[in-house]
Amino acid sequence: MxxxxxxxxxxxxxxxxxxCDLARRGVRHRIIDAADAGFSGSRAKGVQPRTLEVxxxxxxxxxxxxxxxxxxxxxxxxxxxxxxxxxxxxxxxTDDVPYxxxxxxxxxxxxxxxxxxxxxxxGAVEFSTRLVEYDGPxxxxxxxxxxxxxxxxxxxxxxxIVGADGxxxxxxxxxxxxxxxxxxxxxxxxxADVVVEGLARNRWHVWPRSGGRFVALxxxxxxxxxxxxxxxxxxxxxxxxxxxDRMVREATGRAGLRVRGVSWSSVxxxxxxxxxxxxxxxxxxxxxxxxxxTPAGAQGLNTGVQDSHNLGWxxxxxxxxxxxxxxxxxxxxxxxxxxxxxxxxxxxYQSISNRPLAAAKRGDEERQLQLSYRGGPLATxxxxxxxxxxxxxxxxxxxxxxxxxxxQGTLFDAFRGPHFTLLAVGDAAIEALGxxxxxxxxxxxxxVPIPTAGAAGVTAAYGLRQPAHILVxxxxxxxHVATRDWQAALRRASALMCPR
Numbered sequence: 289m290x291x292x293x294x295x296x297x298x299x300x301x302x303x304x305x306x307x308c309d310l311a312r313r314g315v316r317h318r319i320i321d322a323a324d325a326g327f328s329g330s331r332a333k334g335v336q337p338r339t340l341e342v343x344x345x346x347x348x349x350x351x352x353x354x355x356x357x358x359x360x361x362x363x364x365x366x367x368x369x370x371x372x373x374x375x376x377x378x379x380x381x382t383d384d385v386p387y388x389x390x391x392x393x394x395x396x397x398x399x400x401x402x403x404x405x406x407x408x409x410x411g412a413v414e415f416s417t418r419l420v421e422y423d424g425p426x427x428x429x430x431x432x433x434x435x436x437x438x439x440x441x442x443x444x445x446x447x448x449i450v451g452a453d454g455x456x457x458x459x460x461x462x463x464x465x466x467x468x469x470x471x472x473x474x475x476x477x478x479x480a481d482v483v484v485e486g487l488a489r490n491r492w493h494v495w496p497r498s499g500g501r502f503v504a505l506x507x508x509x510x511x512x513x514x515x516x517x518x519x520x521x522x523x524x525x526x527x528x529x530x531x532x533d534r535m536v537r538e539a540t541g542r543a544g545l546r547v548r549g550v551s552w553s554s555v556x557x558x559x560x561x562x563x564x565x566x567x568x569x570x571x572x573x574x575x576x577x578x579x580x581x582t583p584a585g586a587q588g589l590n591t592g593v594q595d596s597h598n599l600g601w602x603x604x605x606x607x608x609x610x611x612x613x614x615x616x617x618x619x620x621x622x623x624x625x626x627x628x629x630x631x632x633x634x635x636x637y638q639s640i641s642n643r644p645l646a647a648a649k650r651g652d653e654e655r656q657l658q659l660s661y662r663g664g665p666l667a668t669x670x671x672x673x674x675x676x677x678x679x680x681x682x683x684x685x686x687x688x689x690x691x692x693x694x695x696q697g698t699l700f701d702a703f704r705g706p707h708f709t710l711l712a713v714g715d716a717a718i719e720a721l722g723x724x725x726x727x728x729x730x731x732x733x734x735x736v737p738i739p740t741a742g743a744a745g746v747t748a749a750y751g752l753r754q755p756a757h758i759l760v761x762x763x764x765x766x767x768h769v770a771t772r773d774w775q776a777a778l779r780r781a782s783a784l785m786c787p788r
Contacts, residue, residue: 292316292446293607295433297459299413300327301395302575302592303452304402308346309600311409313706313731315607318444319406320417320435322453326403329552330394330481330514332589333506334359338656338683339590340387342597345704345764348405349387355401356393357509363491365540375492384685384749385657386700394481394508395589419458422449424570431570448603450572452596455559457577463568469561469580469630476525480515480532480553481508486544489513501539512551527553560630566619574599579626587629590656595622601706601731601762602785608730609787621661657683661765666784677751680768684760687749690742699736699746706762707732708785710778713747714755715740720774729787731762761785 294310296303299321307319335343335352343349362373379388403413417437424431433444451459460467482505487493489507496502502518517535519525526532533547563578575592599618606614660682661667667681678685686700703709708731712718718737726733738746740755750758750769757774759767759781767785770777 289432290318290442290444292318292444293448294318294603295431295444295446295449296320296452297419297449298452298454298457298575298577299323299399299403299415300452300454300575300592301332301398301402301589302577302596303450304399304406304413305342305346305593306450306452306574306596306600307411307413308348308402308406308409309597309706310604311406311411312346313600313604315604317411318414319411320414320419320437322416322418324416326396326399326413326415328396329479329554330396330508330512331479331554332395332398333392333508333514334590335391335393335398336587336590336656337385337387337389338659339593340391341683341700341764342593343401344387344700345597346405347408347704348401351401351404352393352398353391355397355509356391358389359392360490360492360507363488363493365493365495370491372491383688383698383745386686386698392506392509394514397509398589419453422459422462422571429570446570447607448570448572450574450599451577452574452592454576455561455580457573459571460563460573460577463571463573465568465573466564467561468564469559471557471559471561475558476519476523477502477556478515478517478519478525478527478532478535478553479556480517480527481512481551482515482532482536482547483511483549483551484513484536485546485548486542487513495540501535503536503539505536512549515547525555527555562623562626562630566623567615572599572603572615572618578623579630581630587656591626591629594625594656594659597763598622604706605730605785605787610730610785611788614785617665621664621666625659659683666761666767676753676756676769678749678758678766678769680766682766684758684764684766685749688745689736689738691737692739692742699749702734702736703760703764705734707734708762708767709733709760710735711746711756711758711760712737713743713750713752713758714738717755717757717774720757724775724778726778727782727786727788731786 293315294317296319299319310317343352362375364371364373420434422431422433430445430447431449435442451457492506494504504516505513507513529550536547559580561580563573566573574595581588602614662681690696712721754771757770761767767781768777
């Protein structure tokens with residue numbers, strides 16, 4: 289019987305993110321997927337700024353940026369008139385937000401970038417490998433899973449099993465976790481990757497109310513468009529190329545517009561659900577296995593990636609000897625985020641029919657840079673806390689700093705990797721580094737001394753008014769900001785998050 293630390297079921301963006309994170313931490317894992325190959329459609333095509341920061345930490349952001357585009361202007365077609373409309377404000381990089389814009393990239397390319405990074409880290413997806421059953425999820429301890437793949441049936445014993453296997457998750461079902469919500473079977477939309485003739489590629493074309501339909505064609509990197517075509521009530525969802533070509537021409541009223549090829553298609557139904565729990569003993573849920581959304585707002589993929597970025601370091605720490613309670617903080621931090629995102633995407637989707645331009649508008653909330661775990665189990669008050677703008681539980685912004693030898697660096701360079709980071713900002717904070725202790729097992733602690741003369745960028749980004757120690761978790765969120773009692777603050781943090 290194969291012995292593992294973690295078995296990941298499902299190789300979409302959430303599962304691949306978790307596999308990359310565990311691989312760089314040296315955690316024994318396998319990632320399986322029932323499909324014969326990677327997902328071939330564009331489905332989730334928007335990668336938000338916070339997710340780009342996750343990809344920076346994992347070492348694949350350049351690959352994603354090379355294969356993605358800025359979102360184009362909308363072209364809203366109303367009769368013979370085309371109205372240009374900016375879907376989201378343009379944002380230029382700043383010292384604290386180096387990746388400010390949502391990037392347009394088809395999901396098959398995002399998945400491929402993650403698989404390449406996993407290969408760089410020595411891992412690979414086991415395709416054509418299906419989870420049959422598993423035992424022992426609700427009582428803790430290990431699980432024994434039966435999988436069937438090219439080598440036949442195999443038994444795997446793992447300390448943890450993670451369901452990244454989508455809305456119909458077998459892991460969630462076996463764990464007995466309810467998937468609360470509803471599916472609107474009467475509201476259907478064809479989503480497809482198509483090659484189109486007779487349409488400019490410099491706009492995301494939208495026909496908001498075309499004969500009772502909503503039609504949108506978004507140019508993807510390369511030569512195809514993603515089609516979203518809302519069906520009429522009771523209409524049969526025909527997906528062969530000839531039918532799609534006919535429906536698009538009828539809905540747009542443009543005889544010269546022709547759909548010449550369909551490489552992928554799906555029928556979407558508004559399915560809004562949230563798992564009642566994210567954990568059952570040794571079983572965990574990430575991504576669509578934990579929450580499913582409407583496609584509006586480009587939130588689902590991004591929320592799933594960030595689920596895994598939150599869970600990965602916690603699994604590794606507990607495997608190394610940290611208290612099991614650390615794993616309970618995964619649900620405590622991530623489930624409220626998903627609940628809020630579900631509400632946001634539902635409101636945007638419902639606006640498509642009656643307020644299409646409002647539905648197309650995107651703001652700061654969708655960018656997910658302001659997500660915070662303030663008040664959560666890992667962000668409670670500590671002695672020596674400060675009233676800085678950035679508090680425990682907040683995203684740790686990037687900033688530039690300068691060392692006494694003239695070396696200039698950025699905080700994201702310091703954060704990148706599987707470690708915790710302790711920023712000592714200011715001369716007095718640097719002097720207090722002496723004698724600080726950190727456990728020898730689990731994720732290491734990297735100390736970054738930033739002298740007062742070179743700390744202007746950091747103090748501005750974090751709103752510091754005095755020398756401080758800022759402990760940053762491996763997922764890029766602040767564990768604490770302390771201005772005194774430095775050793776006590778670090779001891780408390782290590783007791784919560786590190787092996788004993």
